[in-house]
Amino acid sequence: MRRLAILGSTGSIGVSTLEVVASFADRFRVHALTAGRNLDLLVEQIQRYDPLMVAVPSEEDAIRLAERLGSRRPQVLHGVPGLIACAASNDADIVVSAIVGAAGLEPTLAAIEAGKDVALANKETLVVAGQLVMERVARQRCRLFPVDSEHSAIFQALEGHRKEDVRRLILTASGGPFRCHPVEDLVRVQPEQALSHPNWSMGRKITIDSATMMNKGLEVIEAHWLFDLPAERISVQIHPESIVHSMVEYVDGAVIAQLGIPDMKAPIAYALSYPERIPLDLPPLDLCRLGALHFAEPDLNRFPCLEIAYSALRCGGTAPAAMNAANEVAVEAFLDQRIGFMDIADIIKRVLDVHQPRSADNLDHILEVDAWARRQATKLTLQVKERQKV
Numbered sequence: 001m002r003r004l005a006i007l008g009s010t011g012s013i014g015v016s017t018l019e020v021v022a023s024f025a026d027r028f029r030v031h032a033l034t035a036g037r038n039l040d041l042l043v044e045q046i047q048r049y050d051p052l053m054v055a056v057p058s059e060e061d062a063i064r065l066a067e068r069l070g071s072r073r074p075q076v077l078h079g080v081p082g083l084i085a086c087a088a089s090n091d092a093d094i095v096v097s098a099i100v101g102a103a104g105l106e107p108t109l110a111a112i113e114a115g116k117d118v119a120l121a122n123k124e125t126l127v128v129a130g131q132l133v134m135e136r137v138a139r140q141r142c143r144l145f146p147v148d149s150e151h152s153a154i155f156q157a158l159e160g161h162r163k164e165d166v167r168r169l170i171l172t173a174s175g176g177p178f179r180c181h182p183v184e185d186l187v188r189v190q191p192e193q194a195l196s197h198p199n200w201s202m203g204r205k206i207t208i209d210s211a212t213m214m215n216k217g218l219e220v221i222e223a224h225w226l227f228d229l230p231a232e233r234i235s236v237q238i239h240p241e242s243i244v245h246s247m248v249e250y251v252d253g254a255v256i257a258q259l260g261i262p263d264m265k266a267p268i269a270y271a272l273s274y275p276e277r278i279p280l281d282l283p284p285l286d287l288c289r290l291g292a293l294h295f296a297e298p299d300l301n302r303f304p305c306l307e308i309a310y311s312a313l314r315c316g317g318t319a320p321a322a323m324n325a326a327n328e329v330a331v332e333a334f335l336d337q338r339i340g341f342m343d344i345a346d347i348i349k350r351v352l353d354v355h356q357p358r359s360a361d362n363l364d365h366i367l368e369v370d371a372w373a374r375r376q377a378t379k380l381t382l383q384v385k386e387r388q389k390v
């Protein structure tokens with residue numbers, strides 16, 4: 001029986017994780033749940049999965065939650081200390097890191113410090129603090145199981161092979177809703193268009209990241225840390241069907257890919273049950289019905305965020321942390337209709353142009369850079385708003 005702490009249980013990954021848990025009650029038990037805003041769903045989850053501890057953002061949320069649950073309730077914690085207590089609890093065997101954004105970093109680090117295995121969905125953790133995280137994983141001898149479908153695919157395609165035989169990793173990307181949209185019209189794209197992803201149903205932030213392809217940029221950086229390869233040995237190919245989840249090319253030219261229907265329950269279950277595979281109730285992949293799979297080079301004019309992410313990775317140090325923070329602010333501003341779609345890349349680029357990267361081996365430096373980049377990006381979003389008024 002594996003006892004799970006699920007950070008971000010009310011999100012898209014959190015909900016899919018609980019679906020896996022519900023199908024395999026003999027294997028998994030929920031020890032802790034944490035959520036951001038959606039208290040109604042959290043209440044339902046607590047009643048159904050009976051965790052021993054939960055964490056919510058604020059003290060007011062904790063009081064409201066405790067009132068709603070009555071006397072038979074788990075320990076209710078709040079704030080970052082509450083998240084950290086859930087992540088590092090002695091009684092959890094594996095922590096599912098599924099908070100969105102850099103907010104996932106500190107609890108994920110706390111889980112690693114406590115020696116927990118982590119099923120990592122929160123890619124921002126490795127983007128912001130990859131060096132620190134991987135050093136601590138090595139020191140604590142715990143394991144990071146990728147949940148991101150591309151990284152799960154690569155993890156599976158590397159099994160049984162020698163790392164020194166790898167030539168390159170090929171991450172696939174659907175290309176999102178604007179793969180074929182006229183480039184000159186992208187400036188006028190509205191949030192609801194960007195939120196309709198062709199293949200995956202996900203949280204709002206990652207869906208916008210997929211539309212700009214910053215998601216793939218974040219994943220290149222995530223792959224760099226997880227699999228210890230430099231930027232020039234990680235490539236990206238557009239694959240609109242999202243069936244080939246990613247590939248590993250070996251020195252003899254052999255390419256090993258992992259395929260499956262696009263459903264996050266598959267990589268989540270693999271991360272939770274590794275090295276076993278558990279029988280999921282998903283429709284089988286029917287390649288004959290699909291008939292053809294397509295692949296293409298990404299167009300960097302259309303998707304400038306992808307290039308920005310590669311250059312932040314090459315630059316190193318705190319550059320990816322600054323990029324990530326600027327992206328979080330810009331995506332939020334786009335979702336609130338304060339800036340346009342193409343302003344997202346522009347703002348991130350302008351923040352990076354003035355950022356002076358420092359080494360990223362210290363959490364305080366990283367958090368300072370994160371806060372600085374958020375302030376810079378916020379200023380730039382206000383300037384966009386001023387320009388719109390003129």
Ligand code: NAD
Pocket residue numbers: 007008009010011012013014034035036037038057097098099100101103121122123124147148149200201202203204205206264
């Ligand atoms: P989501 O927005 O649906 O859910 C995020 C969860 O985190 C929610 O429970 C929310 O309440 C909680 N949360 C948000 N901000 C918080 C904060 N400041 N403090 C505490 N909790 C907070 O997001 P998602 O789509 O489930 O994605 C989660 C992570 O997994 C992201 O990093 C994303 O990039 C990654 N990921 C998601 C998918 C997917 O299919 N959804 C695939 C691969 C990777």
Ligand code: MG
Pocket residue numbers: 148149150219
């Ligand atoms: Mg992915």
